[in-house]
Amino acid sequence: MSGQLQRPRRVGERPRGVGELGSVFWTSVGVAAVFVAWAALFTKNLNRVTAASLNWVTSSFGWSYLVVTLGILIFLVFLAFSPAGRLRLGKDTDRPEFSTPAWLAMLLGAVMGIGLVSYGVAEPISHLATPPHGLAEPNTHEAAVRALQYSYFDWGLHAWAVFAVFGLAIAYSTYRKGRRPLVSQLFTPFLGDKVNGPIGKAIDILAVFATLFGTATSLGLGALQINNGVGRLFGVPVNSVVQVLIIAAITAVFTLSAVTGISKGIKLLSYTSSALSIAMFVFMVIVGPTVFLINLYVESIGVWASDFFRMSLQGTAFGGLEWMQLWTYFMLAWWVSWGAFVGIFLARISRGRTIRGFVLGVLLVPSLAFFTWFAVFGGAAIHVDMFQGGDIAKQTAADFGNAFFATLEHFPLSGVTSVMAVLLAVIFFVTSADSNTYVLGSMTSNGSLTPRRSVLVLWGILTGVTAVALMLAGGLSALQNTVIVTSLPFLLIIACLAVSFWKELASDWRHGAPASAERDRTPDPKEKADAAR
Incomplete structure (x- = not known):
């Protein structure tokens, strides 16, 4: 996922306290430094503690990830089709800053992240070889359908429900209520002025750590992909030393970007990544087994829809904990850890939109994009292994980062497409980490839209160092354990x-929001003219 937040170039008049480095900053930095030192100096102890914690968390509370995310999804659908769905994220007279096509394009830009390269092939092909929950025999027709079905589940509505509820709450709190863009401020209806005290600061600190480890996980995955890509193209060794160097180089780039605010450069990179993604997608549709992909896509969508609620609540009462740790629980935890960052980005681009339009757009458009990408690239890999004697699943089991590039090797122009995939991974790496660094700086600067350069540099370095520490501590498994x-x-x-x-929302609705919503539905001529301008 990526998407560049627009940051003001000039520092204007700030509300009192905004931009100050208080207890949230110092506590977050201190604990992050302690964690990095722990990972570097006592690696075996870290692995032992996180492994034990992982087993306890998932066996005792794994069900909560399923219940909470499904509950949020149901809540959002209810909200979209309720009368409150006509309320705007902002003042009643606000209208969207971006046209609907532009807004949808930005949503897709937020989607186009490292996950497409890291998991677009790796997850479906892994499920083909080891079908989820033993629902099929490996490498069979049913296994292929199940492989895509569970990939859709991991990358679809549940993930975007987490992001959407954050985006809604932040946009409503910031644009309609005039509060600072901090997670703690979203609890004002419950806590009142206590959000500015120790409880609110604790909430913001937890938000910082969730974002930090979510970003570090993405950086680690990105390093694995880039290392495998350049290894296949140029014979570079695939090992932890090269991956650390990759993380260091990319960290320097995104930190410089966050500090200098070179938004035009990041915008260009975002447009480039979108163009590369579309080009690779169209290329695979043309040269791949097109009819097979269409049939597999249609059938897997049907099975996903018919099994949706069963998958949403499938726990581990009768086993399967290890598989859930590797896939469903990890994915849901990853989305939770990205919630604050993606929510802030969605809020930034959605001022003036109705709640209904926001929910439907955020839930449906990115999910459909992921489904289609996984069906095309994952489906192509499945076809290679099932009908062409390929060994993509075997290569993926040996090294997760092999999957995407191993698939490209079975199709024309593999050298060109592999270079494009490496470029995609690098661009996703830079743009998402740049924005995350800015969000971390803002959250630890009391909601400032222009965090100090020194703060941005510090968070850029800490993010990179955390990713390196986790990579050296245990690679992909350490990243997964920690984020959960x-x-x-x-x-x-x-x-x-x-x-x-x-x-x-209910309180505002009872105290006059219906009239506001009605005005939104039928704006007067002056409002129409303002919107047109």
Whole structure:
């Protein structure tokens, strides 16, 4: 995922306290430094503790990830089709800053992230070889359908429900209520002025750590992909030393970007990534087994839809904990850890939109984009292994980063497409990490839209160092374990956030919002003229 937040170039008049480095900053930096030191100096102890914590968290509370995310999804659908769906994210007279096509394009830009390269082939092909929950025999027709079905589940509506509820709550709180863009401020309906005290600061600190470890996980995955790509293209060794160097180089780039605010350069990179993604997608549709992909796509969508609620609540009462840790629980935890960042981005581009339009756009458009990408690239890999004697699943099991490039080798112009895939991974790496660094700086600067350069540099370095520490501590498994364990407290915050948002929304609706919504539905001529301008 990526998407550049627009940052003001000039520092204007700030509300009192905004931009100050208080206890949230110092506590967050201190604990992050301690964690990095722990990972570097006591690696075996870290692995032992995180592994034990992982087993306890998932066996005792794994069900909560399923229940909370499904509950949020149902809440959002209800909200979209309720009368409150006509309310605007901002003043009643506000209209969207971006046209609907431009807004949808920006949503897709936020989607186009490292996950497409890291998991677009790796997850479906892994499920083909080891079908989820033993629902099919490996390498069979049914296994192929199940492989895409569970990939859709991991990358679809549940993930975007987490992002959407954050985006809604932040946009409503910031643009309609005039509060600072901090997670703690979303709890004002529950806590009142206490959001400015120790409880609110604790919430913001948890948001910082969820974002930090979510970003570090993405950086680690990005390093794995880039290393595998350049290894296949140029014979560069695939090992931890090269991956550390990649993380260091990219960290320097995105930190420089965050500090200098070279938004035009990042915009150009975002447009480039979108163009590359579309070009690769169209190319695979043309040269791949097109009819097979269409049939597999249609059938897997049908199975996903018919099994949706069963998948949404499938726990581990009768086993399967290890598989859930590797896939469903990890994915849901990853989305939770990205909630604050993506929510802030969605809020930034959605001022003036109705709640209904926001929910439907955020839930449906990115999910459909992911489904289609996984069906085309994952489906192509499945076809190679099932009908062409390929060994993509075997290569993926040996090294997760092999999957995408191993698939490209079975199709024309593999050298060109592999270079494009490496470029995609690098661009996704830079743009998403740049924005995350800015969000971390803002959250630890009391909601400032222009964090100090020194703060941005510090968070850029800490993000890169955290990713390196986790990579050296245990690679992909260390990244997965840590993101699951650290996301659990934030999952509770998300559940409470949804309740708090509904409490405020219902209160506003009872005290006159219906009239406002009615005005939104039938604006007077002056409002129409303002919107046109």
